Each structure stands twice: as C-alpha cells, then as structure tokens.
Amino acid sequence: MSQEKLEFLQRSKEFWNPAKTQDWQDMGVDLVIDKREGYYLYDMDGQRLIDLHLNGGTYNLGHRNPELVEVLKSATERFDMGNHHFPALARTALAEALAACAPAPTMRYTAYGSGGGEAIDIALKTARHAMKKRKIVSIIKAYHGHTGLALKTGDERFSKLFLSEDTQDEFIQVPFNDLNAMEDALKKRDVAAVIMETIPATYGFPMPEEGYLPGVKKLCERYDALYIADEVQTGLMRTGEMWGCTRYGIEPDIMVTGKGIGGGLYPIGCTLISEHCAGWLHEDGFGHISTGGGAELGCVVSMKVLEMVQRPEVRATVGLISDFMRAGLERIMEEYPDFFIGIRQHGLVMGLEFNHEQGAKPVMKHLYENGVWAIFSTLDPRVLQFKPGLLLSQPDCEDVLRRVEIGIGLARDEVMGRGSRRGAM
Amino acid sequence: MEPEIRSLVEISDSKPALRSHADIVLARARWAASIFQRFDRETTLHIVEAVARTAHQNAGKYAEWAVEETGFGVVEHKKLKNELTAMPLVDHYRDEDFVNPVIDEARKMVRIPRPAGVILALTPSTNPIATVNFKVLMALMTRNAVVISPHPAARACCVDAVNAMAEAAVEAGAPDGCIQVIEQPSIPLIEEFMASDKTSVILATGGTAMVRSAYSSSNPAIGVGPGNAPVYVDPSAEMQDAAQRIVDSKSFDNSILCTNESVLITLPEADKKLRQALKQAGAYLCDEEEVERLRRYLFHDRGFNVAAVGRDAVWIAQECGIRVPAKTKILVAPVTQLGVEERMTREKLCPVLAYHVAKNQTQALSQARAVLRLTGAGHSAAIHAGDSQIVADYARSVEAYRVVVNAPCSQGAAGFQTHLAPTFTIGTGYFGRSSIGENIGPHHLIHWTRVAYNSDSAVPFGDYQAADFGFDGPLPHAPSDGVPGAGRSARPSRPLTSAANTGSGGGAGVGMDSRTREELRRLIAEEVRNVIKGGH
Numbered sequence: 001m002s003q004e005k006l007e008f009l010q011r012s013k014e015f016w017n018p019a020k021t022q023d024w025q026d027m028g029v030d031l032v033i034d035k036r037e038g039y040y041l042y043d044m045d046g047q048r049l050i051d052l053h054l055n056g057g058t059y060n061l062g063h064r065n066p067e068l069v070e071v072l073k074s075a076t077e078r079f080d081m082g083n084h085h086f087p088a089l090a091r092t093a094l095a096e097a098l099a100a101c102a103p104a105p106t107m108r109y110t111a112y113g114s115g116g117g118e119a120i121d122i123a124l125k126t127a128r129h130a131m132k133k134r135k136i137v138s139i140i141k142a143y144h145g146h147t148g149l150a151l152k153t154g155d156e157r158f159s160k161l162f163l164s165e166d167t168q169d170e171f172i173q174v175p176f177n178d179l180n181a182m183e184d185a186l187k188k189r190d191v192a193a194v195i196m197e198t199i200p201a202t203y204g205f206p207m208p209e210e211g212y213l214p215g216v217k218k219l220c221e222r223y224d225a226l227y228i229a230d231e232v233q234t235g236l237m238r239t240g241e242m243w244g245c246t247r248y249g250i251e252p253d254i255m256v257t258g259k260g261i262g263g264g265l266y267p268i269g270c271t272l273i274s275e276h277c278a279g280w281l282h283e284d285g286f287g288h289i290s291t292g293g294g295a296e297l298g299c300v301v302s303m304k305v306l307e308m309v310q311r312p313e314v315r316a317t318v319g320l321i322s323d324f325m326r327a328g329l330e331r332i333m334e335e336y337p338d339f340f341i342g343i344r345q346h347g348l349v350m351g352l353e354f355n356h357e358q359g360a361k362p363v364m365k366h367l368y369e370n371g372v373w374a375i376f377s378t379l380d381p382r383v384l385q386f387k388p389g390l391l392l393s394q395p396d397c398e399d400v401l402r403r404v405e406i407g408i409g410l411a412r413d414e415v416m417g418r419g420s421r422r423g424a425m
Numbered sequence: 426m427e428p429e430i431r432s433l434v435e436i437s438d439s440k441p442a443l444r445s446h447a448d449i450v451l452a453r454a455r456w457a458a459s460i461f462q463r464f465d466r467e468t469t470l471h472i473v474e475a476v477a478r479t480a481h482q483n484a485g486k487y488a489e490w491a492v493e494e495t496g497f498g499v500v501e502h503k504k505l506k507n508e509l510t511a512m513p514l515v516d517h518y519r520d521e522d523f524v525n526p527v528i529d530e531a532r533k534m535v536r537i538p539r540p541a542g543v544i545l546a547l548t549p550s551t552n553p554i555a556t557v558n559f560k561v562l563m564a565l566m567t568r569n570a571v572v573i574s575p576h577p578a579a580r581a582c583c584v585d586a587v588n589a590m591a592e593a594a595v596e597a598g599a600p601d602g603c604i605q606v607i608e609q610p611s612i613p614l615i616e617e618f619m620a621s622d623k624t625s626v627i628l629a630t631g632g633t634a635m636v637r638s639a640y641s642s643s644n645p646a647i648g649v650g651p652g653n654a655p656v657y658v659d660p661s662a663e664m665q666d667a668a669q670r671i672v673d674s675k676s677f678d679n680s681i682l683c684t685n686e687s688v689l690i691t692l693p694e695a696d697k698k699l700r701q702a703l704k705q706a707g708a709y710l711c712d713e714e715e716v717e718r719l720r721r722y723l724f725h726d727r728g729f730n731v732a733a734v735g736r737d738a739v740w741i742a743q744e745c746g747i748r749v750p751a752k753t754k755i756l757v758a759p760v761t762q763l764g765v766e767e768r769m770t771r772e773k774l775c776p777v778l779a780y781h782v783a784k785n786q787t788q789a790l791s792q793a794r795a796v797l798r799l800t801g802a803g804h805s806a807a808i809h810a811g812d813s814q815i816v817a818d819y820a821r822s823v824e825a826y827r828v829v830v831n832a833p834c835s836q837g838a839a840g841f842q843t844h845l846a847p848t849f850t851i852g853t854g855y856f857g858r859s860s861i862g863e864n865i866g867p868h869h870l871i872h873w874t875r876v877a878y879n880s881d882s883a884v885p886f887g888d889y890q891a892a893d894f895g896f897d898g899p900l901p902h903a904p905s906d907g908v909p910g911a912g913r914s915a916r917p918s919r920p921l922t923s924a925a926n927t928g929s930g931g932g933a934g935v936g937m938d939s940r941t942r943e944e945l946r947r948l949i950a951e952e953v954r955n956v957i958k959g960g961h
C-alpha cells in the first residue's frame with residue numbers, strides 16, 4: 001500500500017467512519033475508489049477492478065456513462081434541483097415516463113424521495129393512509145433501507161443499534177417463500193401492506209419459488225392489504241424485463257425504484273402509486289415534503305436512464321450476458337463442487353452460494369485481489385452478490401469468468417484447505 | 426410497448442450520445458458474433474438458406490419499394506438483382522467451406538477459419554437491397570455479425586429488408602443480434618460506428634467521401650472506389666453481338682451498377698458498322714447539338730446531376746428536349762476528346778454512353794487508360810474482340826482489376842455473366858486506393874489461424890481428423906428461477922448443435938421440402954438464363 005493511501009485511510013478513520021474503514025481492512029479489502037469509468041473502478045493505488053457490485057444496480061449503465069454525463073451537463077444549463085413545492089417540468093415529465101412503463105396499468109402518480117429509503121417510507125405512509133391501518137408485513141432478512149419506517153421493516157442488526165426497532169408490534173416479519181406464514185400474518189385483516197423485494201438482495205438473492213409471489217399478491221387481495229414491490233435492485237432491466245415483478249406476473253399496488261434510476265450520477269428515489277391508493281395526493285398534497293426529493297437534475301438523468309434501458313439492444317444484451325455468465329459459472333462450479341455449491345439467477349441478478357458460513361467473504365477478498373469487485377451478502381455471508389452491468393462487454397465477461405475461476409479456487413483452498421477433494425476437471 | 430419519453434434536455438445529436446448509441450448496437454453484435462463462432466457448418470448453412478429464402482421471396486416487394494423511395498432504376502431489373510444476391514449467391518458458395526478447419530497433412534498444417542467478428546456494412550442508394558442481401562449473406566456464411574448502415578436515401582426499404590432477414594435468421598437458430606441495421610443513419614452517427622473499437626471491419630460501398638472516411642476511421646476497411654468503365658470495341662469483334670451486349674448492359678437497371686460501360690472507344694474501320702449495330706439494338710445516336718444539351722443537363726458545376734441517376738433513356742432525352750423514339754434504350758453521345766476537358770467521359774450512372782473513335786489501337790489503349798485516370802481506377806473495363814492479342818494488350822494496359830471480354834460489363838464485372846465471383850462490392854485494389862482488388866466475397870471476411878508444425882520430418886504431425894474444434898452451438902438459456910416455465914433446465918455439458926437440425930438430414934432447408942426447393946432452383950436458373958440471354 002502506498003504511503004499516500006495509508007495516510008488517507010488514517011484520515012478516513014479520523015473524520016469519516018473509523019469502524020467501517022477498519023472493517024474493510026480486516027476483510028482484506030483495502031479499496032479506495034479513485035477514478036471510475038464504464039464498469040471499471042480504479043483503486044487510488046492504480047489497481048483496476050471490474051465492478052460487479054454496482055451498488056445494487058446504481059451503475060447498471062456503467063460508471064459515468066457518457067450519455068448520462070452529457071444529459072446531466074446539459075441539464076445544468078437549464079435546471080437545478082427545482083422548487084419542491086411547485087409543479088415542475090422535469091418531475092412531471094419523469095412521472096409521465098414512469099407511468100408509461102409501470103408494471104401495472106393502474107399506476108399513475110410518482111412521489112419522489114432523495115433516495116431509495118425515503119421512497120420506501122413514502123410507500124409505507126401511502127399504504128397506511130390508504131388502508132387506514134398501521135401494520136406492515138415484510139420478509140425476515142429483507143432490506144429496504146435505513147430511513148425511519150424502512151429501517152423497521154428490516155433486520156434488527158440495523159435498528160436496535162439506534163434504539164429504533166419496532167416496539168409497537170406494527171412491523172411483522174415472516175420467512176421468505178412461506179405462504180402459510182404470510183397468510184397467518186395477514187389473516188386478521190389488520191395489515192396495511194406487504195412490502196416485498198422481488199428478490200431479496202441483501203439476503204443473497206434467494207429466488208422466489210414458483211407461485212410464491214403471485215400467492216402473496218392473492219393473499220393481499222384476500223385480506224385487504226396492499227402489495228408494495230421494492231424494485232430498487234431488481235428493476236430497470238436487470239431481469240431482462242423492465243421490472244422484476246412483471247416476470248413473476250405481479251401487478252403491485254405501489255412500487256419503489258431507486259439506485260440505478262439516478263444513473264449513478266444524481267440520487268433519486270421514486271414511489272409509483274396506483275390511483276386506488278393515492279388518497280393523500282388528493283387530500284393533502286403537502287403531506288410528504290422533501291427538498292431534495294425528485295430534484296429536477298435527477299429527473300432529467302432518470303428519463304435518459306429509462307430511455308436507454310428500454311432500447312431493444314440493451315434488453316437483448318442482458319439475455320446474452322446472463323446466458324454466457326451462467327454457462328461459465330457452471331463450468332467453474334463443476335471444478336469446485338465441494339465449495340461452490342449453487343447459483344441463484346434471474347437475468348443479471350445473481351447470487352453465488354458457497355459451502356461455508358462466511359464463504360463469500362474469502363471469495364470477495366480473492367476476487368478483489370484478482371481484479372473483480374463483488375460484495376458478499378450482508379444478511380447471508382454464504383452468498384456472493386454477482387451483479388454484472390447491463391452493458392458489460394463480451395471480452396469483459398470472459399475476463400470476469402477467468403478471474404472468478406482463479407479467485408474461487410484460491411478462496412476454496414483457504415477455506416477448505418489445500419489437497420482435499422476437488423471436482424473432476 | 427416502448428413509451429414515448431418526452432425529453433426536456435435533448436442530447437441525441439451530441440457526440441457522447443452518438444457514440445453511446447453506436448457502442449450499444451455494436452456490443453450486441455459482438456455478443457452475437459462470439460456465439461455464432463460456435464456454430465457448425467450445417468447449422469450455419471441452414472441459417473444462410475433461411476435468410477436467403479426470405480430475401481428471395483421479398484425480392485419483388487423491395488425492388489418496387491427501392492425504386493419508389495430512391496427514384497433510381499428499373500423495378501424488374503432490381504428484382505432480378507435482389508434475387509441473384511439471394512439463393513443463387515448461396516448456391517455459388519455452397520461447396521465452399523468457411524467453417525471447418527483444413528488439415529494439410531503434406532505441409533503439416535491445420536488452418537482454422539476465424540470470423541472477423543462484427544462487420545459494419547455501408548450500403549448505397551443505387552443498389553440498396555441487392556447490396557444488403559449480398560453483405561448480410563456473406564456475413565452469415567462466415568459466421569460474422571453484421572450491422573447494416575443504409576444510405577439515407579434508401580433508408581426505409583433497407584431497414585425493413587434487414588429486419589425481415591434478422592427475423593428469419595433468429596427463427597432459423599442464429600444468435601440474436603447477428604443482423605442489425607442502423608435505423609436512423611446520419612453522417613456523424615455512421616462516423617461513430619466506423620470509429621468504434623467494437624467494429625472489426627468496415628465494408629464500404631458508396632460515395633468516395635464515405636469510403637475515404639472508412640479508411641481514415643482507424644479500423645480495418647474494405648472500401649471500394651467509383652467505377653468509370655471504358656469499353657473498347659475492336660474491329661475484330663462481332664459488331665452485332667458487341668452492340669447488343671453494350672445496349673443490354675447500359676439499359677440494365679438504367680446503368681445504376683457501377684460496373685456499367687461509361688465510354689465506348691472504337692476505331693475508324695469499325696465505326697460505321699458499330700453505329701449501325703447500336704441503333705439496331707435500341708441506341709439513339711445524338712448529334713453534336715444534342716450532345717451539348719445532354720452535357721449541360723448531366724453535369725453541373727458541382728458534379729453529376731443526381732436527378733438523372735438511374736433514369737431511363739427516354740426520360741433523360743425528354744428532360745434535355747431531345748426527341749427520341751419511344752423504344753430507345755440508351756443514348757449514345759459521340760465525343761471527340763477524352764479527359765478533363767470532356768465531362769461526358771466521367772462516370773454516368775444512367776444509360777448515356779460516350780462514344781469516341783480513336784485513330785489506331787495504340788491510341789485506343791491510351792484513351793482507355795485516360796478514362797480510368799479521370800475516375801474509376803482499379804474498377805472495371807470491357808473489351809469486345811476476336812483477337813486475343815489485343816485483349817492481352819488492353820488488359821495489361823488499363824488500370825482495372827477486371828476486364829470483361831465479350832460480355833455486358835454491368836453484369837459481367839459483378840460476376841453475373843462471367844465466372845467472376847458474384848458480388849455487389851467491387852474491390853478497386855491499390856489502383857483505386859483500396860485494400861482488395863478482387864470481387865469481394867465471403868472469403869474476405871475470415872482470416873485463418875495456421876497451426877504449423879516443425880518441418881523436420883523427424884517431428885510427426887498430429888492427428889486432427891477427430892479433433893474437436895468447439896462447434897458447441899448456441900448457449901443454453903440461463904434459468905430464471907421461480908418464473909413459471911423458465912426454471913432450471915437440464916443441460917448437456919456439450920450442447921448439441923441447433924435442434925432445428927436434428928432429424929432434417931441434409932440440414933439444407935428445414936421447413937421446405939425438396940420439391941419446393943427444386944422448383945425454386947429451377948426458377949432461379951431460368952432467371953439467370955434470361956439475364957444471360959441478354960448477351961447475344
């Protein structure tokens with residue numbers, strides 16, 4: 001490590017976040033991202049990494065995508081954040097564009113937050129207002145962000161620390177892929193909404209079983225609860241379809257998109273609301289106020305993102321990358337069958353499963369040392385999140401697979417010990 | 426349904442947007458190419474045939490559309506060209522193998538064909554669909570992905586034609602994205618496509634500016650220059666035949682092929698007979714004043730009058746106020762000088778033929794050289810003669826890479842009434858500032874990896890007869906867990922070649938029985954014969 005980087009890390013501990021800075025050191029990832037371009041990240045000491053983390057799809061179209069940079073630059077000639085109290089050109093235009101590609105024909109309005117978490121809070125508040133009920137059901141190990149209400153839907157690891165966990169029994173959590181548990185939670189008809197990540201990301205992308213999500217939707221209808229789809233990580237073409245929920249045949253009542261919608265350049269979170277639960281927008285439009293929510297510069301970028309991800313070439317490329325990665329990963333899995341034991345996949349939403357409690361951490365470290373940046377799943381560290389960009393090129397995909405094969409081999413030796421049984425070549 | 430997204434900030438003409446647009450299309454093509462390379466010959470041929478069949482069936486429709494859209498040419502001739510560049514083209518190359526490795530025991534070498542990757546193919550407005558057919562099929566034969574950049578003047582018919590071919594290709598099992606078209610071509614956008622490092626080679630047919638631009642793009646390019654074919658009629662020729670062929674060639678699609686004869690040169694002893702024969706064949710010989718009218722009409726200060734491109738002789742005569750018989754096929758314009766002073770000796774993509782009488786053979790040859798010096802170097806020349814020595818003298822003297830003898834030059838130089846490779850891309854070689862001097866064919870779209878053993882006879886050569894060269898076929902689709910019907914699929918570790926092929930036996934024409942195929946062949950053969958008949 002360069003002297004410069006050492007000194008920087010020291011300052012990072014001093015002024016930013018001592019524990020987090022140290023944790024990464026302890027995990028063997030001394031990354032300080034400096035330059036970034038396309039799907040490449042460059043550490044401040046110069047090492048190049050292919051980014052398969054993408055901050056959960058924030059960089060779907062690559063870092064500093066030139067077309068998005070151009071639109072943002074041009075937008076600054078005319079717009080700024082805008083005044084959040086007034087009807088605004090860009091906010092309305094984006095809402096219109098979102099309505100045009102929404103997963104349900106009833107979806108019309110978009111309310112804005114300055115990020116995913118805030119948009120989730122808007123969704124939950126909207127549901128409570130519409131249903132006149134307080135209870136929210138979410139999935140154990142779900143992750144919807146760290147704002148007030150979103151935090152309560154998630155794992156206590158994050159809420160208890162701040163004495164912010166639910167104490168009123170308003171937030172119920174049930175296991176994923178368990179319709180009986182879901183029904184039990186909804187039966188009393190006192191639930192305002194079920195909030196679902198279409199594929200729970202931070203939990204390592206366990207895939208919904210066939211019929212599970214439609215089953216949940218049916219239960220919601222039966223027991224008067226709304227269905228909120230959190231499409232923050234699964235939306236924007238990552239599954240080969242605009243929204244992941246569409247692939248499972250779901251038409252949600254409310255949907256949240258974030259991360260990638262801002263093109264990695266201007267943070268924004270969007271809550272799409274169907275007419276039948278948009279009561280507060282008629283009753284008291286000042287009900288939710290956010291100065292930064294739906295900043296107009298962000299809206300302009302988002303419109304370009306929507307246009308780009310819907311190009312037929314992008315959709316086709318997503319399919320090709322998925323197939324190619326799958327074929328390559330299966331080959332690698334055959335090589336290390338005692339360690340690399342599963343691939344969870346839907347399009348470019350992928351989780352690699354390892355045969356060890358914390359298996360994804362050494363894999364992450366060895367991938368990092370071999371030029372690939374992919375992150376473990378915080379709430380299931382057996383699983384590595386593997387999230388190629390929508391436009392990752394064929395040569396880069398091939399290179400990723402080459403590096404992953406090496407990295408997994410090294411991690412396996414570290415975890416299982418050299419010399420023990422490996423798969424047939 | 427693609428939403429119409431209203432943009433408040435319009436950047437689609439900015440360089441970053443154009444570049445990104447090109448990159449996204451080309452990246453998809455690259456993916457397709459990388460998968461196509463895994464296909465075996467049988468599957469490849471199956472795709473080629475399916476696409477050729479579509480092109481063939483659509484030949485008439487797009488001939489009409491192209492004439493309507495561009496105003497150039499003759500529907501019936503365009504239809505023929507569109508057909509010739511479909512099934513007959515495939516038949517021409519059917520026995521050539523661009524897919525399997527070649528094992529050369531004697532020289533202890535194995536040659537493995539390696540597709541170029543992504544071909545960026547520029548197509549002209551003059552022969553829009555024929556060129557599209559030709560370039561797409563060449564690309565498919567060699568397992569390349571192709572992106573067609575149509576001339577804006579023929580955009581709509583080309584976009585439609587390419588999309589139809591792409592659909593047929595995918596239906597026949599081709600990798601998705603192996604045929605694409607630039608739907609809204611503009612010069613700055615095409616320049617981005619040409620400059621992209623995702624383009625493997627540019628196949629440029631079109632205006633000189635575009636071709637030069639292809640060559641300066643920093644990517645490998647096969648660009649072809651303009652033509653301006655001299656045709657020499659020697660007194661040793663059969664005058665009747667020569668005249669008939671020249672008239673047929675000049676009137677074929679109203680001279681829109683760049684291989685059409687531009688300047689006829691003959692000698693005093695043949696002059697009278699030839700004029701007579703030309704008249705009989707349907708030519709109108711202009712007088713001096715009429716030539717002046719033609720000259721003024723066809724050539725403006727800034728160049729050739731595009732309004733005349735691909736128009737018929739009667740129409741042009743009318744525009745110039747020249748009274749000609751209604752059945753006139755070509756206009757012949759006698760000129761006394763050749764070269765910069767005489768505009769009529771430049772390229773004319775219309776049925777107007779300059780006519781010059783040289784003093785003797787030596788002067789005729791130097792005049793023919795002068796025509797190509799003016800424009801059209803490296804392209805085509807024609808001669809009608811019975812004497813082989815004069816053919817030899819002519820051929821070594823003109824700076825053209827194809828010299829068509831006793832045949833119509835329009836068709837002959839493009840390989841349709843000669844045994845030259847059938848093409849819509851005429852290599853103009855070094856004379857014409859191009860990289861290739863032959864008729865461009867599929868073989869130009871692959872390079873070969875040569876596996877070369879130690880020549881010492883003590884070192885044995887390997888056995889490659891049964892070696893696996895990775896014909897793994899298309900990639901299996903990745904499962905989408907939990908989506909009904911898209912779950913985990915059982916996959917063989919070595920995927921078989923395209924399912925469409927299994928059980929079809931020959932692989933040549935799934936979905937078409939052998940009788941239909943025979944019938945189609947017969948029809949094509951008849952059409953080809955009809956073209957050739959034009960050559961008496």
Ligand SMILES: Cc1ncc(COP(=O)(O)O)c(C=O)c1O
Binds near residue numbers: 115116118120258259
């Ligand atoms: C599925 C999901 N929802 C919501 C969020 C919260 O988004 P933000 O971090 O922008 O508040 C995240 C962030 O990781 C997420 O993954």
